[in-house]
Amino acid sequence: MSAPEVVVLDYGSGNLRSAERALEATGARVELTTDPERALSAQGLVVPGVGAFAACMEGLRAVGGDRVVRERRERGRPTLGICVGAQILFAAGIEHGERTEGCAQWPGVVEQVRARRLPHMGWNTVRSAEGSRLFSGLAEERFYFVHSYGVHTVEELRAGGALVTTAEHEGDVFVAGIEQDALSATQFHPEKSGAAGAALLANWVSALD
Amino acid sequence: MSVAVRVIPCLDVHAGRVVKGVNFTDLRDAGDPVELATAYGAAGADEVTFLDISASFEGRETTREVVGETAGTVFIPLTVGGGVTSAGDVDALLRAGADKAAINTGAINRPEVIAEITHRFGNQVLVLSVDARRDPDQPSGFGVTTHGGRKDAGLDAVEWARRGVELGVGEILLNSMDADGTTNGFDLEMIRAIRSEVDVPLIASGGAGTVQHFVTAVEAGADAVLAASVFHYGTLTIEQVKDALAAAGHPVRRGS
Numbered sequence: 001m002s003a004p005e006v007v008v009l010d011y012g013s014g015n016l017r018s019a020e021r022a023l024e025a026t027g028a029r030v031e032l033t034t035d036p037e038r039a040l041s042a043q044g045l046v047v048p049g050v051g052a053f054a055a056c057m058e059g060l061r062a063v064g065g066d067r068v069v070r071e072r073r074e075r076g077r078p079t080l081g082i083c084v085g086a087q088i089l090f091a092a093g094i095e096h097g098e099r100t101e102g103c104a105q106w107p108g109v110v111e112q113v114r115a116r117r118l119p120h121m122g123w124n125t126v127r128s129a130e131g132s133r134l135f136s137g138l139a140e141e142r143f144y145f146v147h148s149y150g151v152h153t154v155e156e157l158r159a160g161g162a163l164v165t166t167a168e169h170e171g172d173v174f175v176a177g178i179e180q181d182a183l184s185a186t187q188f189h190p191e192k193s194g195a196a197g198a199a200l201l202a203n204w205v206s207a208l209d
Numbered sequence: 210m211s212v213a214v215r216v217i218p219c220l221d222v223h224a225g226r227v228v229k230g231v232n233f234t235d236l237r238d239a240g241d242p243v244e245l246a247t248a249y250g251a252a253g254a255d256e257v258t259f260l261d262i263s264a265s266f267e268g269r270e271t272t273r274e275v276v277g278e279t280a281g282t283v284f285i286p287l288t289v290g291g292g293v294t295s296a297g298d299v300d301a302l303l304r305a306g307a308d309k310a311a312i313n314t315g316a317i318n319r320p321e322v323i324a325e326i327t328h329r330f331g332n333q334v335l336v337l338s339v340d341a342r343r344d345p346d347q348p349s350g351f352g353v354t355t356h357g358g359r360k361d362a363g364l365d366a367v368e369w370a371r372r373g374v375e376l377g378v379g380e381i382l383l384n385s386m387d388a389d390g391t392t393n394g395f396d397l398e399m400i401r402a403i404r405s406e407v408d409v410p411l412i413a414s415g416g417a418g419t420v421q422h423f424v425t426a427v428e429a430g431a432d433a434v435l436a437a438s439v440f441h442y443g444t445l446t447i448e449q450v451k452d453a454l455a456a457a458g459h460p461v462r463r464g465s
Contacts, residue, residue: 017306021281051331084331119333119379121410122212122432123255123462142213142462144286146308146333146379169212192286192308194250194465 003029004208007042009068010034011059019048019082022191026202036064040071044078044208049085053093053110053149054100056084066103069183073105076182080204083147086178086185090151105183107160108153108175115170118148124188126176129163134179134186136203141196143176143188150174150187213462215255215433216423216450217288217412218440220245223262225271229437243278249440250283253447253465257283258311258382258435261291273305280306290338290382294319296326299334311382313338314355317362317369320376327377335380336412337373341366341399342386351399358386366399371406380410382435388416392439395426404430420445420453427459 006028008019016032023030023046031038039045047065049056060066069089072079081089088102093110102110113120123142128135145167151157152174157164165177167187177186184204190197221229226240238244246257257279261272269292276289289302290311299310312335316323326335344352349367354360362369370381383403385396395416404411413431417423423434439445451461 015280015303015306015308017277017304018280018284018308022284025284050334051329055329116408117410117432118408119410120212121333121380122215124212141464145212146286148333189286192284194285196464197284 003027004043004205005029005031006044006046006205006208007039008032008046008048009039009063009065011063011065015050016048019046019191022198022201023205025198026205028205028208034063036068039065039068042077044080044205045072047079047081047085047088049081049083049088051084053084053087053095053102054098057088057093057100057102060088060103069103069105073181073183078182078184078204078208081185082191083187083189086187087149087151089183089185093149095149106162106178106180107156108151110149110151113148113150113169113174114172117170119146120148120169121146123193124167124169126165126167128165128177129179132163132165132177132179133207134177134184134200134203135165138196138199138203143186143190143193143196143200145176145188147187211460212432213255213460214427214454215412216253216447216454216461217256217258217433217435218249218254218447219258219260219414219435219437221260221262221437222272222275224265224268225275228262229441242275243282246279246287247283249447250285251465253451253463254285255433255462256286256288258288258290260311261289263291273301276302277306288336290336295322296329299326299330303330303334309334309336309380311336311338312378313340316373317353317355317364320372323373323376323378327379332377332379335378336382337370337378337380338382338384339366339370339373340384340386343396343399349402351402354386358389367402367406370403374407374409378409380412381407382412382414385415389414390438391416392418394418394422395429395431397425397429400426400429400431418444420450423450424453424457424459427454428457
């Protein structure tokens with residue numbers, strides 16, 4: 001059997017090199033692309049993202065990434081969003097009082113984390129969802145987070161059938177990971193989370209066929 | 210559940226080589242930054258910081274290659290500082306594989322560059338590196354220096370940190386120029402003074418000599434602790450520092 005094929009969507013956001021190399025380390029064949037057709041046809045698609053929600057969404061739309069995400073999910077093709085690439089999968093984001101519409105693959109608005117010490121930066125534990133494929137064997141691990149915004153509507157997402165893994169910062173609980181049908185996302189950076197992150201990416205890649 | 214105290218080794222890099230005090234026994238080439246960063250990654254470092262002290266364009270280009278090679282080998286966050294003066298510099302570092310950029314003199318000379326960088330890349334990308342020392346002429350008692358502590362920048366360190374956060378930096382790297390190289394411990398009063406004024410994560414640097422020094426820096430308010438020579442010379446391991454932090458009740462990340 002040939003190695004699974006993963007495409008990383010390059011829409012002008014962030015450090016793609018680490019994502020590319022961390023995915024290669026799982027044994028996948030990895031390619032960066034700005035081409036929506038290539039992103040649509042890939043076995044697995046990774047949507048990275050750093051910086052502001054609005055800027056990421058604008059960059060994503062410019063390469064047709066919002067349509068790619070929607071169509072891939074309709075066709076059951078696996079997609080993994082990372083950090084702001086995870087946030088833009090939700091209905092909307094509010095940063096500095098400005099609301100930006102997201103890809104609306106999940107309900108919920110990305111809002112500021114309710115904590116004094118922001119950004120939430122560093123290695124935190126998670127409470128992994130029961131039955132999670134992504135977090136299989138990783139319940140006790142820490143992952144690298146760096147963000148000030150997050151999704152708080154954990155119960156609503158669960159009611160909609162999503163497997164939701166949470167993290168907590170100064171008592172505020174938010175989505176750390178979410179999995180539903182072909183779509184998955186992590187608020188933290190698995191490509192920056194050492195051995196635990198590598199194992200999580202391997203879990204995701206191993207489900208590609 | 211809470212975020213772990215980060216333990217960060219710092220490598221001084223000049224034209225692609227680690228230049229200050231490296232005496233790692235099990236490395237083939239103690240001057241190779243990629244090899245050293247990889248070794249620290251395997252030893253459980255929570256981040257690695259490269260401080261680029263190259264003066265030339267070519268030297269900085271080489272450092273970017275080092276960052277790129279490291280980012281392909283060690284999957285933990287990489288911060289790069291040295292010579293950052295514009296959003297373009299940060300862009301080049303991020304493209305090379307850095308996750309965060311540290312700015313120092315570039316922000317002192319032109320504070321508005323902080324907002325230019327963070328508007329484009331987000332505030333999590335920018336660390337304000339503050340080289341400070343005790344200075345009775347400043348209101349807080351701590352003044353900012355440049356040129357490795359040799360020149361007085363004429364700024365109050367606490368006020369400068371507060372202003373940096375207001376302008377958008379996502380983190381402060383506080384280097385005590387008095388404590389640096391002494392191995393007598395971090396400047397705890399300085400850490401407390403900055404901590405009481407800013408809410409972003411604070412990395413304490415300068416003066417580490419024993420594991421207990423790291424514990425007291427965290428108890429003074431540091432979210433992360435950075436050191437160079439104690440790690441490079443093998444005086445302390447990352448794991449020993451984490452053991453001491455854990456024994457004192459602070460959360461740490463185990464494994465690599």
